[in-house]
Amino acid sequence: MKQQLPGGVIRQNRKLADGRDIFYYDNSDISRDAVDTRNEVAQPGIGHLRLDVLVNEWVAVASHRQHRIFLPPKQLCPLCASTKDKQTEIPDSDYEVVVFTNRAPALTNPGENWSLPQLAGLDTPNPDAAGACEVVCYTSDHESSFAKLSVKQIRAVLEAWKDRDKTLSTLSYIEHVFPFENRGEEVGVTISHPHGQIYAYSFIPPRVEKMLSAAQEHLKKTGRVLLDDVIKREIKDERRIIAKNSEWIAYVPYAARYPFEIHVAPLRGVAHMNQLDETQSESFAPIAKEVLSRLDGVFGIEMAYIASWYQSPVSIGQDCMRLHWQIVSVRRQPGKLKYLSGSESGMGAFIMDLDPEQSADQLRAVKL
Amino acid sequence: MKQQLPGGVIRQNRKLADGRDIFYYDNSDISRDAVDTRNEVAQPGIGHLRLDVLVNEWVAVASHRQHRIFLPPKQLCPLCASTKDKQTEIPDSDYEVVVFTNRAPALTNPGENWSLPQLAGLDTPNPDAAGACEVVCYTSDHESSFAKLSVKQIRAVLEAWKDRDKTLSTLSYIEHVFPFENRGEEVGVTISHPHGQIYAYSFIPPRVEKMLSAAQEHLKKTGRVLLDDVIKREIKDERRIIAKNSEWIAYVPYAARYPFEIHVAPLRGVAHMNQLDETQSESFAPIAKEVLSRLDGVFGIEMAYIASWYQSPVSIGQDCMRLHWQIVSVRRQPGKLKYLSGSESGMGAFIMDLDPEQSADQLRAVKL
Numbered sequence: 001m002k003q004q005l006p007g008g009v010i011r012q013n014r015k016l017a018d019g020r021d022i023f024y025y026d027n028s029d030i031s032r033d034a035v036d037t038r039n040e041v042a043q044p045g046i047g048h049l050r051l052d053v054l055v056n057e058w059v060a061v062a063s064h065r066q067h068r069i070f071l072p073p074k075q076l077c078p079l080c081a082s083t084k085d086k087q088t089e090i091p092d093s094d095y096e097v098v099v100f101t102n103r104a105p106a107l108t109n110p111g112e113n114w115s116l117p118q119l120a121g122l123d124t125p126n127p128d129a130a131g132a133c134e135v136v137c138y139t140s141d142h143e144s145s146f147a148k149l150s151v152k153q154i155r156a157v158l159e160a161w162k163d164r165d166k167t168l169s170t171l172s173y174i175e176h177v178f179p180f181e182n183r184g185e186e187v188g189v190t191i192s193h194p195h196g197q198i199y200a201y202s203f204i205p206p207r208v209e210k211m212l213s214a215a216q217e218h219l220k221k222t223g224r225v226l227l228d229d230v231i232k233r234e235i236k237d238e239r240r241i242i243a244k245n246s247e248w249i250a251y252v253p254y255a256a257r258y259p260f261e262i263h264v265a266p267l268r269g270v271a272h273m274n275q276l277d278e279t280q281s282e283s284f285a286p287i288a289k290e291v292l293s294r295l296d297g298v299f300g301i302e303m304a305y306i307a308s309w310y311q312s313p314v315s316i317g318q319d320c321m322r323l324h325w326q327i328v329s330v331r332r333q334p335g336k337l338k339y340l341s342g343s344e345s346g347m348g349a350f351i352m353d354l355d356p357e358q359s360a361d362q363l364r365a366v367k368l
Numbered sequence: 369m370k371q372q373l374p375g376g377v378i379r380q381n382r383k384l385a386d387g388r389d390i391f392y393y394d395n396s397d398i399s400r401d402a403v404d405t406r407n408e409v410a411q412p413g414i415g416h417l418r419l420d421v422l423v424n425e426w427v428a429v430a431s432h433r434q435h436r437i438f439l440p441p442k443q444l445c446p447l448c449a450s451t452k453d454k455q456t457e458i459p460d461s462d463y464e465v466v467v468f469t470n471r472a473p474a475l476t477n478p479g480e481n482w483s484l485p486q487l488a489g490l491d492t493p494n495p496d497a498a499g500a501c502e503v504v505c506y507t508s509d510h511e512s513s514f515a516k517l518s519v520k521q522i523r524a525v526l527e528a529w530k531d532r533d534k535t536l537s538t539l540s541y542i543e544h545v546f547p548f549e550n551r552g553e554e555v556g557v558t559i560s561h562p563h564g565q566i567y568a569y570s571f572i573p574p575r576v577e578k579m580l581s582a583a584q585e586h587l588k589k590t591g592r593v594l595l596d597d598v599i600k601r602e603i604k605d606e607r608r609i610i611a612k613n614s615e616w617i618a619y620v621p622y623a624a625r626y627p628f629e630i631h632v633a634p635l636r637g638v639a640h641m642n643q644l645d646e647t648q649s650e651s652f653a654p655i656a657k658e659v660l661s662r663l664d665g666v667f668g669i670e671m672a673y674i675a676s677w678y679q680s681p682v683s684i685g686q687d688c689m690r691l692h693w694q695i696v697s698v699r700r701q702p703g704k705l706k707y708l709s710g711s712e713s714g715m716g717a718f719i720m721d722l723d724p725e726q727s728a729d730q731l732r733a734v735k736l
Binding site: 059208222256 | 418419421424425426428429430431474489544546548549550555565567571573576578579583585586589590594595597601621622623624625674694696709713715717718719720722723726
């Protein structure tokens, strides 16, 4: 069955040999009927969550993941389309955008009657690691990157994100949906094919919890939405703005934590990705391409980055939290990385080695 | 003037050519009178703090640090003792343990009348980046490591930590003292000479804030100290204990976030490092050596790690927070690192690829 999505994107749901879901998202009406003929063993079992009582944070223990695939050579890439000689994760011989369930998911469907236990310090039980981990392949072209995708292709990726956000948000055991991309070996990417991931958590992740609390406090104090005010300040200051169109703005945040950190947000705020309307969705690709091209242009090398979509949790915060995209690069100079060491990792206290305004200057100076 | 410290350690305070402090800590009574004859320019200015309003966290902007020294070859190591031909950061031709002010400190003395502003969302002013950044050289032997230090030498390091903790805690602009070590290029170490650092913050760092809040809640609910109860559970469970002596215990925590994570705590809890008594101080070196040797033994390679001392802030939390040492290694297999990517870095949600019990088994199995 074909599902028509906004932007002319068509979704087709299929199954992999081991029962995992795979979704094709296409700009054209093409049938995706190739069958996964691999002899697949059953999926690994579910992990569990443990409460770190020192900070009241959940840790997902997923010991079945240790032996997952690691930097395969191109001819063994599991994210390329299948060929006669080689079956990959994508049964078809070509694709535009696909999403499928991670082969070694840290978080997965817990079955019936799962619920997150109340925090009770050392007496907190260990629930199954409920949630979802999905892989989002941006293109069948192994050598491409998000920045190099066509506008039409980025729209298909966006529709895939929106579609999965919408569906995952309806699952009883999902509390927060997080689309992201790790890019570059420097941030631990184990497969170089252009792709991102979606993690859907059964709890509010620690950083979102902090954002929620700051946004709630701001709403209570001022009656306004925090991100709206943040964007107002960026527009007023001007100096950190990197790119702007009728619907989106991109800036180095006032208190950037990384030498190259860019936030991208819709000017008309929405709480969830799946609430982006047609105009917003259509205007996303140009700014996304510009921002990522500027990032690659700073040193003339493909920048390693982590690109994270922040939005409101599923069941709380829609009144005060707003969707935005934070792209952080761990590179501070051509031969130097920004590491999360003692202060950042041990204390959570970031030291930023570059003025955010200087970082914005460098990003704006890139000739596209 | 020589200051007698516990454990027979003697401290001598000196100045570097540019006015920075240097402290020698020696096990023997030797005079450290060598003079720093370098032509030194004045220290770089002070950075500032910016509030990241999305999460209510301070970020230290220290743009003068960008060009700090990066992996110098051994013959140019600034942490070796000085020779006739080469003046380093340590004027003397030999030393046991030294502490000196970082040449490019992210946090520094703000002068008179500094105070941290109240958080006021987007209206929060930018204070000077008050605090201290110090370098702790563990030994003059460039090729050594903390694990290889003699028991006597580790005692001198501990006395240096205690002494600096005590002094820094008295400064009006210091709210939290954090001794730590980054070891290995994998965690961004720019100088391979065995050394650690002390960061002293003018605010409660985010991770300590979370620890404080969890500890306060536990005290309120149970009347007990959280870390005491954590240690009780570890002793009862047994399975994650790595090493123990009459005063200290070392274990893989129940909710470990890294494949190899070890916590080391005194059995008789103290809030601050400088409160460790003679018996505790004397028993620290053997367990520290054992734990770090086990870590290096797991794969037979020098493990990259971040070793962080957690303690109570200066002015709050002494009733509920307890000193302990968290050592986390980013290595998960000989050729594989654990990266803080999307889930950890973007969401603060850790995925642990190894059962903590399995990790403890591997650490215990190391033949010393």
